[in-house]
Amino acid sequence: MQLKARHKIAGIIVGAVFLLAAPYLVPYQALATQMLIFAIFAIGFDILFGYTGLLSFGHAAFFGLGAYGTGLSLIHLTSSVPLALGMGILLAVAVAIPMGFLSTQRHGIYFAMVTLAFAQLIYFIAFQWRSLTGGDDGLQGVPRPSLGPVDLSSDLVYYYFVMAVFILALVLGVRIIRSPFGRALQALRENTDRAMSVGYDPRKYKLISFVISAGFAALAGGLYAMLQNFVPLFSLGLDISGEIVLMTLVGGMGTIYGPVIGAMSIVYVKDFLSSQTDVWPLIMGVLYVVSVMTFRRGVVKELKERFFK
Amino acid sequence: MRAKSLVMALMLGAALLMVTGPADAAKVVKVGIVSVLSGPVAVIGNGEKWAAEMAVADFEGIEGTKIELVVRDHAYNPGVANEKAKELYEKEKVDVIIACPNSAAALAVAQQAKLHKKLFISTSAGTTDLIGKACNRYVFKWNYNDYMMATTVGILGAKRLGKRWYCITSDYAWGHNLLKHFSEAVESMGGKIVGNDMVALHTSDYSPYILKAMNAKPEVLALLNVGKDAVNSTKAAAEYGLKKKVVIVHALLFEPSIRGAGVATFAGDYTAAPWNWTVDNPGAKDFADRYLKKTGERPHFMAAAVYSAVTQYLLAVKRAGGADPEKVIKALEGHTFKDMFANPGYIRPEDHQQVGKAYLLRVKQPNQVKGKDDYFEIVGSLPAEQAFGKPSQFGCKLNK
Structure with a gap:
């Protein structure tokens, strides 16, 4: 299923032009930034869901922890952007290790339920811990300091910063799945018993995959906190957990590029529809149903099959 | 030829200026x-x-x-x-x-x-x-705002409905704030909060809290919750017969919630509002x-x-x-x-x-409802200075 080199180069050029022009193509710059943020989230989620075959229903926990971690660091500790983002990732990873350790002991639907339960637990801790998180009102007043000499306070400059982070995340994501470690994940997904018989410890690989995807989610969350200048409690909520699954499915799980395209299109279409009509949630629902029925393997995989084979 | 086109260009430019000039002044x-x-x-x-x-x-x-x-x-x-x-x-x-x-x-x-x-x-x-x-x-x-709602119900309620109050409060930021303002208002009128329960959001079974409230023998039951929680707690109070013995007051109740649950559920209850369409x-x-x-x-x-x-x-x-x-x-x-x-x-x-001005409202009995959304009767009011408190007490510093 490897694409021809010609197609690859064309794809890279189209992608690069799109990324550079995106802030001018969408209704407002912050929307383009948000599309990329969810794309970063989707890269990490695809490593876990698409390549390891583990469907987590609780990844909003890591997105939100990244957002709160970064936001709290920027408010109380530091004005260094990389350090604050790192704190957000660290917080999410610190939670992901025990959470992943416990939830990867179960398979399939039980794994999904356990992750869901943990995520709700974290949601309610943030909901009640008002003095730290602001509770229901969210964490207000997250600053967006400058990155060295670069002033990030303009939404356009911030977009290009997020774009750079996105490209790094994409390269890292592709490196991870093409590495021997990534191959081992896919082997586990295809046939756990056979992978075990040649000496791979499934628990260890699943846990590492879980923690990596949590790290990507937290990075996205941290960027989101700086984009919004606040952290809504909603960032830990069920809706985000569900949405990232849909983004990955619509784009095409197990393709990395698919979930990226899925995430960007869903963020865009949602914003576009909600400015046009009040019944947009209904239309989104219909779109999901249609895309799952006609593009069962996701948009990217279907296109690959139909046009590049 | 050249001079002509230059003149044309100048005229065009002037015309453009004239068009944009007035349009700017009449900016929508x-x-x-x-x-x-x-x-x-x-x-x-x-x-x-x-x-x-x-x-x-x-x-x-x-x-x-x-x-x-x-x-x-x-x-x-x-x-x-x-x-x-x-x-x-x-x-x-x-x-x-x-x-x-x-x-x-x-x-x-x-x-x-x-x-x-x-x-x-x-x-x-x-x-x-x-x-x-x-x-x-x-x-x-x-x-x-939350202060005004709690204060209006608290002051007018303690004056007219009874002195012994029991609260059932939604356990999150909003409920906590409301309870604080509410107790201050009730106590300022010589009333007493004889008990309070913090209840998780979206609780469906309110019977344990209602039973506890009954034991405390209050005159007024204050439900500091909204939406489904307000409906569930009010219904539970009616089922256990508490509604017959006490007056129920709500932190926030407006036409849409009554339309949803039916006026009979809330009949006789009190709430506050800055406005009602019958005013x-x-x-x-x-x-x-x-x-x-x-x-x-x-x-x-x-x-x-x-x-x-x-x-x-x-x-x-x-x-x-x-x-x-x-x-x-x-x-x-x-x-x-x-x-x-x-x-x-x-x-x-x-x-x-x-x-x-802030108003105290009472929900009408089903047989008193005449016409669409005719649910409330205005039964009292509180002057603005009392209902909204002093600006200094909320800690706003506008001109720093």
Whole structure:
């Protein structure tokens, strides 16, 4: 299923032009930034869901922890952007290790339920811990300091910063799945018993995959906190957990590029529809149903099959 | 030939200047509404949208100026509200954003207003942080706030309904704040809170709390919750016969919630509001009738507040001679007005809270209901100074 080199180069050029022009193509710059943020989230989620075959229903926990971690660091500790983002990732990873350790002991639907339960637990801790998180009102007043000499306070400059982070995340994501470690994940997904018989410890690989995807989610969350200048409690909520699954499915799980395209299109279409009509949630629902029925393997995989084979 | 084309170009340029000149002077005022238009609480936002449309049409009719209205749905999600506020201020270039239910959403939009140096009039968020630690000079708070609701019910209730109170409170920021203001009000009138239960949000079984409340033998049961929790707790109180022995008061109860659960559920209960469509302000009845004709419903107080806020904003723009935010702020600060919503209303310069009389309402018995949404009877009122407290007590420092 490897694409021809010609197609690859064309794809890279189209992608690069799109990324550079995106802030001018969408209704407002912050929307383009948000599309990329969810794309970063989707890269990490695809490593876990698409390549390891583990469907987590609780990844909003890591997105939100990244957002709160970064936001709290920027408010109380530091004005260094990389350090604050790192704190957000660290917080999410610190939670992901025990959470992943416990939830990867179960398979399939039980794994999904356990992750869901943990995520709700974290949601309610943030909901009640008002003095730290602001509770229901969210964490207000997250600053967006400058990155060295670069002033990030303009939404356009911030977009290009997020774009750079996105490209790094994409390269890292592709490196991870093409590495021997990534191959081992896919082997586990295809046939756990056979992978075990040649000496791979499934628990260890699943846990590492879980923690990596949590790290990507937290990075996205941290960027989101700086984009919004606040952290809504909603960032830990069920809706985000569900949405990232849909983004990955619509784009095409197990393709990395698919979930990226899925995430960007869903963020865009949602914003576009909600400015046009009040019944947009209904239309989104219909779109999901249609895309799952006609593009069962996701948009990217279907296109690959139909046009590049 | 060359000279001719140069002259042509100059003339064209002059013509362009003349076209853009006057067009700039007659710049239309652009009003943005960010509210909830989808999901279970869309009933709030739809009302706000309709009221804003009416206010704009009425103002255009009287003044003959063109007003542009842009409406966005935030789906009760603070993150989306923040994005929509950005979009409206930056891309749509609105002069003001009005409405925005959900306290977290309103706090986020208030921050965007400050960043963009444009106005935001919050009408439907209860948090006193908007006139407290999160206040800023670009934000005005219209309509009610949590302090005013709790104080009105607490003071008038302790005076007239009984001295022994039992509270059942939703266990999150909103409930905690409400309980604090509420106990202060009740105690200031010599009343006593004999017991309180903090109950998790979205609890379906209220029987243990109702049984506990019965043992405490209160005269008044205060339900500091909203939506499904309000319905479930009220129904449980009726099932256990507590409703026959005590008076029930609600922190927040308005027409849509009664429409949903049926008037019998809440009959005889008390609540507070800054406005009701039966109030005898000049023009209130007319507004309520026209709203009914347009929408098939009676306006709830959130909708009425948006009508008032849009109208008063446009009048302030007129007084200021343009939509320049700094001049409009001056025109609004300390302004006293009379309209269908507030009679009179006053905008405190210290914290930008619009204050007015507050009302105690009682839900009618089912056989007293005449016509659409005729659920409340106004049974008392509290002067603005008492209902809204002093601006100093919320900790707002506007001019730092």
